[in-house]
Amino acid sequence: xxxxxxxxxxxxxxxxxxxxxxxxxxxxxxxxxxxxxxxxxxxxxxxxxxxxxxxxxxxxxxxxxxxxxxxxxxxxxxxxxxxxxxxxxxxxxxxxxxxxxxxxxxxxxxxxxxxxxxxxxxxxxxxxxxxxxxxxxxxxxxxxxxxxxxxxxxxxxxxxxxxxxxxxxxxxxxxxxxxxxxxxxxxxxxxxxxxxxxxxxxxxxxxxx
Amino acid sequence: xxxxxxxxxxxxxxxxxxxxxxxxxxxxxxxxxxxxxxxxxxxxxxxxxxxxxxxxxxxxxxxxxxxxxxxxxxxxxxxxxxxxxxxxxxxxxxxxxxxxxxxxxxxxxxxxxxxxxxxxxxxxxxxxxxxxxxxxxxxxxxxxxxxxxxxxxxxxxxxxxxxxxxxxxxxxxxxxxxxxxxxxxxxxxxxxxxxxxxxxxxxxxxxxx
DNA sequence: TAGATTGTTAATCGATTAACAATC
DNA sequence: TAGATTGTTAATCGATTAACAATC
Numbered sequence: 001x002x003x004x005x006x007x008x009x010x011x012x013x014x015x016x017x018x019x020x021x022x023x024x025x026x027x028x029x030x031x032x033x034x035x036x037x038x039x040x041x042x043x044x045x046x047x048x049x050x051x052x053x054x055x056x057x058x059x060x061x062x063x064x065x066x067x068x069x070x071x072x073x074x075x076x077x078x079x080x081x082x083x084x085x086x087x088x089x090x091x092x093x094x095x096x097x098x099x100x101x102x103x104x105x106x107x108x109x110x111x112x113x114x115x116x117x118x119x120x121x122x123x124x125x126x127x128x129x130x131x132x133x134x135x136x137x138x139x140x141x142x143x144x145x146x147x148x149x150x151x152x153x154x155x156x157x158x159x160x161x162x163x164x165x166x167x168x169x170x171x172x173x174x175x176x177x178x179x180x181x182x183x184x185x186x187x188x189x190x191x192x193x194x195x196x197x198x199x200x201x202x203x204x205x206x207x208x209x
Numbered sequence: 210x211x212x213x214x215x216x217x218x219x220x221x222x223x224x225x226x227x228x229x230x231x232x233x234x235x236x237x238x239x240x241x242x243x244x245x246x247x248x249x250x251x252x253x254x255x256x257x258x259x260x261x262x263x264x265x266x267x268x269x270x271x272x273x274x275x276x277x278x279x280x281x282x283x284x285x286x287x288x289x290x291x292x293x294x295x296x297x298x299x300x301x302x303x304x305x306x307x308x309x310x311x312x313x314x315x316x317x318x319x320x321x322x323x324x325x326x327x328x329x330x331x332x333x334x335x336x337x338x339x340x341x342x343x344x345x346x347x348x349x350x351x352x353x354x355x356x357x358x359x360x361x362x363x364x365x366x367x368x369x370x371x372x373x374x375x376x377x378x379x380x381x382x383x384x385x386x387x388x389x390x391x392x393x394x395x396x397x398x399x400x401x402x403x404x405x406x407x408x409x410x411x412x413x414x415x416x417x418x
Numbered sequence: 419t420a421g422a423t424t425g426t427t428a429a430t431c432g433a434t435t436a437a438c439a440a441t442c
Numbered sequence: 443t444a445g446a447t448t449g450t451t452a453a454t455c456g457a458t459t460a461a462c463a464a465t466c
Contacts, residue, residue: 009433052449077414172409187412195227198222199219434455
């Protein structure tokens with residue numbers, strides 16, 4: 001179905017999914033590439049190109065059926081199936097991810113949270129008890145885990161990533177401000193919050209040029 | 210000094226800054242585009258092109274002086290000067306940003322946090338007291354605020370952004386899962402965590418293709 | 419001076435946009 | 443059928459890579 005899909009297209013997919021869900025909620029049942037483009041600030045041409053990476057979901061003279069296209073893109077993204085996450089690090093970020101209800105609402109459920117700090121182990125975060133990171137490997141053996149959320153300091157990130165990879169984890173959501181070296185069969189998404197702030201600083205400084 | 214700089218280059222700048230800081234910490238005083246490229250998984254050619262957007266910081270036959278280049282990129286990013294942030298929304302994300310000490314360590318200081326929920330107003334987050342969002346405009350008039358951190362639900366984001374813009378705020382770090390419409394002279398960086406998770410889901414699903 | 423490496427121009431590659439035949 | 447809009451090919455644009463003269 002999908003041949004090679006460029007990173008540029010992949011990064012736009014969640015935007016399509018979000019806008020189509022909004023349209024669905026608004027009761028809009030069909031939309032042309034033109035109409036969707038205006039809404040998303042993309043050209044109609046780009047929208048047709050993007051969607052056709054995955055097959056011809058439209059009908060000539062009509063456009064796209066909103067609920068169908070939303071569903072197909074959901075399947076392409078893999079968000080039609082649930083994902084089980086464990087959080088490494090019960091600091092500010094780890095806690096925020098654990099407590100958020102927008103992730104489980106979108107099918108990403110946190111099933112455990114780990115830390116190495118004895119003062120944190122045993123405390124509760126949302127409905128979860130912080131577990132000792134020494135129990136990590138056993139937990140992974142006994143439970144299905146799709147995604148590891150790295151919410152730990154940079155210094156610990158690479159060693160922990162290696163350990164998780166050895167345990168079979170292939171999805172990493174990395175909040176540590178570092179790059180991870182990992183096997184090609186693993187998927188990594190970095191959330192470098194500090195870099196986002198620096199880009200914001202740059203844009204503010206140079207916005208009149 | 211800097212003519213037009215593409216978004217692709219801007220997004221790489223924080224990576225340069227981070228790697229140069231690391232090199233400095235390791236005591237490396239000079240580096241060639243080749244050496245930096247290997248470290249950052251970029252081509253030497255791209256590194257020279259990127260750096261030359263901002264002027265000739267290198268020396269032929271020698272390479273780049275690490276501390277000097279780090280400092281210049283810091284200036285280009287604007288992170289040599291402090292930034293003052295206010296957080297809108299004392300939920301999970303707002304609290305995590307307020308409590309993090311990595312942002313102030315990099316010159317991004319949170320000076321206030323606001324919420325509209327009476328149960329949250331008056332409570333303390335880190336060293337700050339959650340203020341009533343009704344007091345927002347007065348606070349901005351009486352204090353220097355560079356950046357607004359939007360850590361509120363999507364429904365409230367646009368109206369609040371409009372209000373902040375009218376009060377003169379021109380830097381927005383948006384955690385709400387929506388696009389903001391705003392004047393061209395404002396700078397916005399979106400942190401769409403849910404979209405990152407969806408990209409991760411996609412990559413995991415399609416990683417063998 | 420000789421060697422190394424930049425700054426910069428030219429070539430290539432990939433992504434976006436435009437155009438239009440196919441078709442609902 | 444006529445009008446609208448897709449799917450797809452061709453043209454354009456921009457970003458990355460290669461090459462090399464300039465020069466430290």
